[in-house]
Amino acid sequence: METSTTTATSPRPPAIELSTGNTFMCLVRFAFANIRRRPERFVLSVLGIALALACVCVVRTISSSFAITGADSVTDVLGEAQLWAVPAAGVHFDQGAQALIADGAAPDIAIPDGWRGVRTISGLTEINGNPVSLRGTDEIPSGQAVFGSALAERLLVNAGDAISIGGQRVTVAVDGSGQSATVSSALAQSVVGDKGWWTVYAPAGEEKRRDIAQIFGTAVGLPATADPSIQPEAGGQGLVYDTVGGSGPLTFDQKFSALFSGKVTSSTLGLISTIGLVLGFVIAVSSFLAAVQERKREFGIMSSIGLADEVLYFFLVESFIVFVASYVLGVLGAGVAVALVIPGIATPAAWLQACGMVLAFVPAMAIVGALVPVHRLLQQRPVDLLGDR
Structure with a gap:
């Protein structure tokens, strides 16, 4: 005779149906x-x-x-340079020109053998009633002005146009993405004076050295730092910023842009x-x-x-x-x-x-x-x- 065993179980509530209509949508x-x-x-x-x-x-x-503007402005200044020698008066960011402007004459230094330095004149001028960062180097021929694409767009100027800078007619060429107009050193000096800075390139094979700023600074007699928040000493000759050295995960551009962001916050x-x-x-x-x-x-x-x-x-x-x-x-x-x-x-x-x-x-x-x-x-x-x- 077959027997069956019944196991007593406690009553269970009915299971909730896991459908969209009964859960989240409900x-x-x-x-x-x-x-x-x-x-x-x-x-x-x-x-x-x-x-x-x-x-x-x-x-x-x-x-x-x-922060974005600060990083872009530093990149526009430095390019591929490893060092940036600024004047004793320092530099500042001009909101109207949307670019960095030198506040004093470039340091009076002699570039050591094996190094390459580019002295850039930097100041503020007006073109068609708009404030513009004017820079001058010996690499630009007389009668020509190189505009960054952002500046050309802001001033509605195209390559090949003729404009007047400091009373001299120059032909516009568009190169790069910055907010500056670069002309010959003679023209820039006649407009903004001796204000400017140096961008320095390390000898071949030493571009990534962490101590290149100290080496260069010792050679030219200038203090060096990788911290963009440090300003040149009043009455000094200038300061060398190291764009590849320093400690921490942030690059020099990122540290510089953080200064801009911090001023706002x-x-x-x-x-x-x-x-x-x-x-x-x-x-x-x-x-x-x-x-x-x-x-x-x-x-x-x-x-x-x-x-x-x-x-x-x-x-x-x-x-x-x-x-x-x-x-x-x-x-x-x-x-x-x-x-x-x-x-x-x-x-x-x-x-x-x-x-x-x-x-x-x-x-x-x-x-x-x-x-x-x-x-x-x-x-x-x-x-x-x-x-x-």
Whole structure:
């Protein structure tokens, strides 16, 4: 006779069907339903957070633009040179000319045997009413001016055009991508004087040596450094910048561009962006605290029937929608603002970099603004959530 054994098992709840309609899309529909019930709160929350993110994005765009400009301006000056000997008065970046300008005469040095040095006259002039970085070398023949492509585009000048510089007619040639006009040394000196610098090339086979700046500096009697933040000593003869030596993973161009970026973030604009970011956190926390308090009884009912985890998921999805809308609106608004107000400074690449930086703040804002309030709510007993107080 065949017998069967029955094993007692505890009752199990029915499995939740893992379909799009019952999981994520259900959460999204629930979130949008709550948004439609309270559109004013959603709009005000999005606008407040977006304004804070836009403020940060604008400052970061300006900072990134200056960093890109700083790196490009150094590359335009140095080319393939390993050393840069600047005057005792130093150099500065002219925003109108969008290029580096020498503030004093080039150091009076004698280039050692085996080394190659190019003395470049550097100053500021005007062409067709626009500020222009004027440079002069012995490698440019008289009667010719070499424009960087960026400068030619800014001045609407083409190769072969004739223009007047310092009262002399010269023919334009376009080469490189910088913002400077390079002419003969005699013409440049007649316009801007003796201001300038040296770019120095190391002997063959020694271009990558880490101590070439010290070797050259000792030979010509100038101090040397790989840190672009160090300025020449007042009353000295100049300073040699080492573009290949130094320590750390950053190149000289990157260190120089970081100085430009740091000036923006440490300025009043940087303070405003910090205040804006803090304000965004406050708006987010206040908005979600109010939303949680308003739906206290609703969450209490869900918690009492065993849906405490779903309460968290519902609220996080709704918060995610708020922050995504705020981020998109904020970065687009910042892009329009910088394009209209400071088109000469901001670039699409800088805006994209700023968008990436701002995106890093969004998860933190979401966690602090959304997860913390609802987590604190779920620590209470359902019966307390169902109470009137």
